[in-house]
Amino acid sequence: MKTVRTIAELRAELGNARAAGARSVGFVPTMGALHRGHLSLVDASHAENDVVVLSIFVNPTQFTEASDLAAYPRQEAADAALAEEAGVDLIFAPSAAEMYPAGFATTVRVTGPLTETLEGAGRGDAHFDGMATVVSKLLLAVQPDAAYFGQKDAQQLLVVQRMVADLGIPARIVACPTARDSDGLALSSRNVRLSAAERERALGIPRALERVAAQLAAGEHGVSELRNTAVDVLAAAGIEPEYLAFVSPTDLTPVTVVTDAVLCAVAARVGEVRLIDNAVLNPATAGEKE
C-alpha cells in the first residue's frame, strides 16, 4: 500500500495500475478516523474492483462549526494500518492547499429539498456545498469506476447521487448499509468523543428507530403517532432531537402517512457530540390499521 498526497501522484499511480492490467478502480472517500463502517465500504469496494483507493481528507469547507472541525479526530498512522489490513491499495491524503490552492473559487451546489432540509437546515448551506464540491473534485481526481458511500449519511448519499447524475460524472455510486456496534449505535468517527455515560444515552437513537420500525410493522402508518413514539424513546434517554424527520428516501419531501418506504432520520446532540442516524422503513403489507 502506498500513500500519495498530490493529485498528480494519484493519477500517475492509477495510470500505472491500469497500464499493468487493473480493470477497475473502487474508491472510498473518508475524513479518516477509520472505523468498521469505513472498512465495510473498503470490503465492498474490494469485492468489485481490482484496485481500491481510499482518501483521507478532513474537508474544512464542509464544517460549519470551527469547534467541530478542530475536534474532528485525526489519526493518519492508525488509519493507514487499518486501511492496509483491509486491502486498500492506495491512500490519497492531500493537504488543504493541494485541494484548495490559492485562488480556488469554484463551488458545486445542489439546490432544493435535498440540501435545504435536515442537515442542510441544521448546518447551513455551506455544509453540502463543501461536501458536493470536495466529492466532485475527489471523483474527478480518482476517476473511479465506482465509489462507496455509507447509508448512515443518507442525505449526503442522495446529494452525491444527484450531483453525479446531474453533472454526468462517470462513476457508479454504491450505497452501503450503516455499520453498527453490537449495542446498535451507528459507527461514527465522532463516537470516540462520547463519555461512557453519554454513549449509554446515545443508544436512545437506534432504540427510537427500532421502536418506530416495530410500530410501523404492527400497522401504524400515521407519522404523528410514529414521531411521538420516537420522541418518547429519545426523551427517556435525555435526548431532544435537533430534527426527527419522516421523509421520502428518494427526494426528502415530508411524509405524513406511510404508504411506501420512508426514511426516518434523526440528528441530536449528546453532550457536545452531534450524532446522526437513520433507517429506511417499510410499512406493513398485511394486517395494517388505517
Add this chain to the structure above:
Amino acid sequence: MKTVRTIAELRAELGNARAAGARSVGFVPTMGALHRGHLSLVDASHAENDVVVLSIFVNPTQFTEASDLAAYPRQEAADAALAEEAGVDLIFAPSAAEMYPAGFATTVRVTGPLTETLEGAGRGDAHFDGMATVVSKLLLAVQPDAAYFGQKDAQQLLVVQRMVADLGIPARIVACPTARDSDGLALSSRNVRLSAAERERALGIPRALERVAAQLAAGEHGVSELRNTAVDVLAAAGIEPEYLAFVSPTDLTPVTVVTDAVLCAVAARVGEVRLIDNAVLNPATAGEKE
C-alpha cells in the same frame, strides 16, 4: 460526420473511436449559428487531435433575458454542413431535456471578480452559473483531451479555466484568438441581427480598441486617458458602452496604470443587439511617457 443527441450515444461513439485507435479527442462547445470564429476553433482542434467533437446547445440557463434566448439564431442544418466541411467528426446536439432532466438540481459556480464583474455585473449571477454548469457537464460528457474556446469571450474563458483547474476536470483548455470580419467586427452569432446601419455603427467597438492600443503603444499608460479615448470613439459611433473595463487579463481586477498586459473589454448595445469585444494590450516597452 454523425450527429448524436444523447450523452449515452456520444460516449458510445467516442468509445468506438478510441477503440479504433483515435489517440486524442478535441472538443469545440458552441451554441450553434456557426461562423468563421467557430470554424477557427475547429481548425485548431483538428490540428491537434484525431477526433473533433462539436456541440451545439443553446443553453437556456445562461441566458438572463428571455428575449435574447428567443432571438438566438438556430440553424442546425446549416451548422452541420459547415461543421462537416471544416472536418468535425461528431456533432453533439442534445435537447434541453437531455442536459437538464426532471429533478436536475446542480450548479457549478465560480465566485469572486471572475464572475461578479463585467458580464457578471451586467447579466447577473445566473449567466456564469449557467455557463460553468453546462461547460462542466459537456466536458464530462465528451471527456476530451483538449477543449477550444475563443478569446472573444475573454471572461468566459477565464471562468472555464478557473473551474477546470479548481475541480480538476481532466481536459486542457485552449484559448484561440478572436476571429474578425475584414472590417474588424468580432465575429458573433448575434451579428446577423444587426441592420446594415447598426453594423456600420458597431465598427466603433473594434475601432475604439484599436485606438486604445495605438495610444498605449505611443506611451500613454494612464487608464483614465485611455478610457476617454475609447469613450470618444464609441460616442462618435453613437455607442454608449454598458461597460468599458481595463482589467488584469488573469483575474479581472481593475487596472489604473498600465504597467503590464491589460485586458480592455467592452460591452454595448447597438440597436437591440448586445455585443462584446476585447483586446489584450501590452504597454510600450520603449519610449514611454510616464
